[in-house]
Amino acid sequence: MTDCHAKGSVQGAGWSLLPHDADVLVNGWGATLEAAFEQAALALTGVVTDALVAPRQALSVSCSAPDRELLLVEWLNTVIYEMAVRGMLFCGFQVAIESLPVGGYHLSATLFGEPLDRVRHAPACEAKGATYTALQVSRSAAGGWSASCVVDV
Amino acid sequence: MDPSRLTRVDETTWRIEPTGLMRVPGILYADEALIRGMDDKVYEQTANVATLPGIVQGAFVMPDAHWGYGFPIGGVAAFAPEEGGVISAGGVGFDISCGVRSMHTGLTVADIRKAQVPLADALLARIPAGLGSQSGISLSRHDMEAMLHGGAVWAVKEGWGESKDLERIEEGGRMAGADPGCVSARARQRQRREMGTLGSGNHYLEVQAVEEIFDDRVATAFGLAPDAVLVTIHCGSRGLGHQIGTEFLRDMLPAASAAGIRLPDRELACAPIDSPVGQRYLGAMRSAINCALANREILGHFAREVFAAVFPGSTLDLLFDVSHNTCKVETHVVDGQPRRLFVHRKGATRAFGPGHADLPEALRRVGQPVLIGGSMGTGSHVLVGAGSGEERAFSSACHGAGRAMSRHAALRRWQGRAVIDDLRRRGILVRSASLRGVAEEAPGAYKDVDQVVLAAERAGLARRVARLRPLICIKG
Numbered sequence: 001m002t003d004c005h006a007k008g009s010v011q012g013a014g015w016s017l018l019p020h021d022a023d024v025l026v027n028g029w030g031a032t033l034e035a036a037f038e039q040a041a042l043a044l045t046g047v048v049t050d051a052l053v054a055p056r057q058a059l060s061v062s063c064s065a066p067d068r069e070l071l072l073v074e075w076l077n078t079v080i081y082e083m084a085v086r087g088m089l090f091c092g093f094q095v096a097i098e099s100l101p102v103g104g105y106h107l108s109a110t111l112f113g114e115p116l117d118r119v120r121h122a123p124a125c126e127a128k129g130a131t132y133t134a135l136q137v138s139r140s141a142a143g144g145w146s147a148s149c150v151v152d153v
Numbered sequence: 154m155d156p157s158r159l160t161r162v163d164e165t166t167w168r169i170e171p172t173g174l175m176r177v178p179g180i181l182y183a184d185e186a187l188i189r190g191m192d193d194k195v196y197e198q199t200a201n202v203a204t205l206p207g208i209v210q211g212a213f214v215m216p217d218a219h220w221g222y223g224f225p226i227g228g229v230a231a232f233a234p235e236e237g238g239v240i241s242a243g244g245v246g247f248d249i250s251c252g253v254r255s256m257h258t259g260l261t262v263a264d265i266r267k268a269q270v271p272l273a274d275a276l277l278a279r280i281p282a283g284l285g286s287q288s289g290i291s292l293s294r295h296d297m298e299a300m301l302h303g304g305a306v307w308a309v310k311e312g313w314g315e316s317k318d319l320e321r322i323e324e325g326g327r328m329a330g331a332d333p334g335c336v337s338a339r340a341r342q343r344q345r346r347e348m349g350t351l352g353s354g355n356h357y358l359e360v361q362a363v364e365e366i367f368d369d370r371v372a373t374a375f376g377l378a379p380d381a382v383l384v385t386i387h388c389g390s391r392g393l394g395h396q397i398g399t400e401f402l403r404d405m406l407p408a409a410s411a412a413g414i415r416l417p418d419r420e421l422a423c424a425p426i427d428s429p430v431g432q433r434y435l436g437a438m439r440s441a442i443n444c445a446l447a448n449r450e451i452l453g454h455f456a457r458e459v460f461a462a463v464f465p466g467s468t469l470d471l472l473f474d475v476s477h478n479t480c481k482v483e484t485h486v487v488d489g490q491p492r493r494l495f496v497h498r499k500g501a502t503r504a505f506g507p508g509h510a511d512l513p514e515a516l517r518r519v520g521q522p523v524l525i526g527g528s529m530g531t532g533s534h535v536l537v538g539a540g541s542g543e544e545r546a547f548s549s550a551c552h553g554a555g556r557a558m559s560r561h562a563a564l565r566r567w568q569g570r571a572v573i574d575d576l577r578r579r580g581i582l583v584r585s586a587s588l589r590g591v592a593e594e595a596p597g598a599y600k601d602v603d604q605v606v607l608a609a610e611r612a613g614l615a616r617r618v619a620r621l622r623p624l625i626c627i628k629g
Contacts, residue, residue: 019559021192021219022226048284050589069419070406077399084343084392087285116285123284124589125354125560128247129399132406132420133222150222152247152395153354153560 012144015043020150025134026076027148036137036145037072037107038093041079045089045113047153049121053091055112062108064100068137071097071105072147076130079111080151088113089121128152154191165216165612169196174417175203181214182546182612187604190557194220195227201417202230206425207238209487209494213546215501216608217555217600221246223402223420226500229549231485233494234426239414240434241423242405244497245480247398248352249438250445251389252476252502253524253552254322255361255535256453256469258460260382262362265624268463272360273582273625275459280358280452281350282629283586288349290451297341300348301333304443305474308450313349318450320513322474323503326450328443332436336393337400340437343392344444349451353587355553355594356388356629357526358456361533361621368618371537374519375472377619384456384469385533385621387526388629389478390445397441401434426495435480442479449474472535473522477502477552485547496547504538504550504615523615525606526553529583529626530576530596534606534617541613550615554602563598564589572596576626585628594628 013030024047028039045053063078065071079090090113097107116123133150140146159167159181167188169179179199181188195218202212202224209231218227223243232238265272281288292300300307305326308314319326351358363381366372377383390397408424408431409416416422424430457469480497487494505512505521512521523536531554542548558566569588572595576583585591603620610617 017561019561021194021559022221022556024560070403073403077403080399081339081343081396084395085339085345118283118285118586122587122589123353124587124593126284126352128395129402131222131243131402132418132422135419152222152398 013039015039015046017043017046023150023152025148025150027146029144029146031144033068033145034095034097036147037075037095040072040076040147041090041093044076044079044127044151045091047125047127047151048089048123051121053089054114055092056114058110058112060108060110062106064104064106066104068105069135071107072137073130073132073135073149075107076151080127080129082111087116089116125153154188154193154196156185156188158196159188165608169200171203175200177203177208177211179203179214180211182608182614183216184608187216187608190600191218192220195225198225199228201421202228204417205239205421205423206414207232207234207236209233209492213549215549215551216612217551217553217605219555221499224497224499227551227555228499229497229501229546231494231496231547232426233492238426238495239423240426240431240480240495241421241497242398242401242434243420243422244499245438246478246499247395248389249394249398249441249478250476251478252445252449252474253385253387253526254449254453254474255383255385255472255524256456257376257472258382258384258469259467260464262380262382264464265360265382269582269624272463273584275463276358276625276627277584279455279459280627282627284353286350287346290348291346292348298333300447301336301440301443302331303327304446305450308447313454314450318471321471322446323476326446328439328446330435331439331443333440335433335436336397336440340393340396340400343396347391348448349455350391351388351452351629352391353590353629357529358452358627359385359623360625361385361623363619364532364622365620368616371519371618375522375535375618377535383472383621385524386449386452388448388452390441391448393444394441397437401437404430438480442476445476473524475502475524483547485543498549500552501549502552503548504542505548506538506540506542523550525551525602527602528554528596528599529594529623529628530581531599531602532620532622534602535619535621536606536609536615537618539613539616542615545613551605551609554599554605556598557600558598560593563593563595567592567595567597581623581626583626583628591628
């Protein structure tokens with residue numbers, strides 16, 4: 001799991017892109033479940049561009065799912081959808097996750113980013129959708145969280 | 154993949170013997186070197202597909218197969234509805250009906266050499282390539298509905314294309330059974346500004362020259378001669394297909410559970426064909442096929458505009474248009490009996506042999522053109538469906554070279570600028586918005602396409618007709 005071409009990290013949190021034959025495996029980790037999800041979404045931006053993205057605009061999104069792993073896929077697909085229809089890239093995320101009394105989880109988040117600039121961001125490829133392949137949300141013995149799955153590009 | 158895990162049937166046929174929950178064997182078509190180059194995950198995913206209800210004969214794997222999600226890319230599997238057969242969004246892929254079309258230009262390599270740079274620049278200016286590029290086409294609600302119903306037939310009616318193209322597109326350019334009512338508002342929203350765009354990743358428009366002819370008779374029937382120049386476009390159903398794939402992968406998980414289907418892995422999410430989710434997916438997926446057929450027809454029209462401007466009087470006639478991420482209802486003979494099957498081809502091309510009733514008259518005698526995209530440096534192939542392909546893998550063949558290494562490995566090894574300079578020295582002009590994208594798609598990141606098509610020929614899936622080499626590549 002050290003074989004990554006791109007990564008970023010800050011204060012015990014970080015992300016990486018791991019090899020997969022045709023697609024890409026996004027991986028995020030952090031002290032909390034929320035931080036791991038935020039980092040996994042940052043990895044999505046890393047799929048598209050190495051360039052800096054500025055937090056010029058903010059928008060709110062939400063999604064829910066029966067378990068944490070499916071919630072990760074829903075979350076990444078929500079971000080992919082907003083990237084696609086708004087033509088934006090995102091550089092920051094504030095995620096809140098609550099477990100629902102009826103079972104399952106609800107996620108609400110604020111996304112920060114800017115419109116894609118084809119010259120400045122020189123996008124390498126686009127994320128089509130997150131999949132259930134190599135899907136894992138887990139807590140380490142030390143208490144930190146990691147979240148990963150294959151994204152079709 | 155270690156070949157010792159497989160039973161070798163002949164030089165290019167290998168079996169994963171059914172064990173555990175597998176209902177049928179896995180059957181791989183490849184030579185030993187290609188088998189060794191495949192990820193172990195291809196074995197695992199093939200064995201998992203073989204456990205799904207209603208699967209008929211085998212879980213088939215093409216010579217270019219690699220690790221996908223759910224089904225391997227390069228996977229073919231047919232399901233019988235009367236045996237509880239399933240349909241799977243992961244068995245089709247997110248880029249529904251992604252495919253390849255090739256058009257004759259009537260020009261030669263010498264003609265192109267006289268105007269190669271202006272032609273490359275004009276194509277780059279006209280063909281929306283890469284993330285964020287737009288064609289200027291924006292569909293109203295009414296137009297979207299008509300496009301999802303009509304496919305390339307709609308595009309021609311709108312003035313993007315020629316009616317004579319339609320018989321050289323699978324399904325006559327319009328997939329029957331599309332139900333736009335099954336396409337969500339979000340999927341439509343994702344497509345609103347994406348008609349007539351190439352997309353990114355491994356999508357491209359190439360100007361290609363016929364480099365070598367393997368079969369004179371079929372090449373003549375296809376209109377292929379040495380040094381003749383073609384335009385080839387590789388793209389799919391854009392955001393609409395991606396969103397449909399995403400949504401139904403999610404919806405099929407509870408549908409499988411409700412139907413009592415035990416999935417070896419969640420990535421195999423599927424629904425019985427005769428279930429409400431299965432039927433909704435069919436209606437939506439067929440709409441996405443129409444979206445892809447319309448998209449390639451529009452891009453073909455853009456290419457025609459450019460060629461008419463650079464080479465006045467030139468016309469582009471469609472050789473053929475194939476899709477390689479689909480599920481289609483087809484009749485195949487199994488154990489001597491004709492069966493109506495739902496054939497999933499994920500990263501696999503339909504390859505009807507000579508005499509097939511679904512082929513247009515002009516091609517019926519020789520068989521279906523099977524267009525195989527290679528990498529931007531190495532070349533592409535035109536194959537023809539073989540009669541033996543019917544019993545080998547429901548008339549299916551490979552779809553491309555297949556990746557030999559991941560994007561990240563390619564990025565570590567190559568730099569985009571160096572790749573472009575190297576190809577220019579070899580007479581190939583590459584135009585792309587992203588140097589990183591060029592590095593990720595570097596020719597060396599792909600398997601040897603010659604080896605893949607040779608294995609397909611030896612396995613009786615399809616026969617080689619011509620090899621094409623690129624002159625210009627507009628990279629998505």
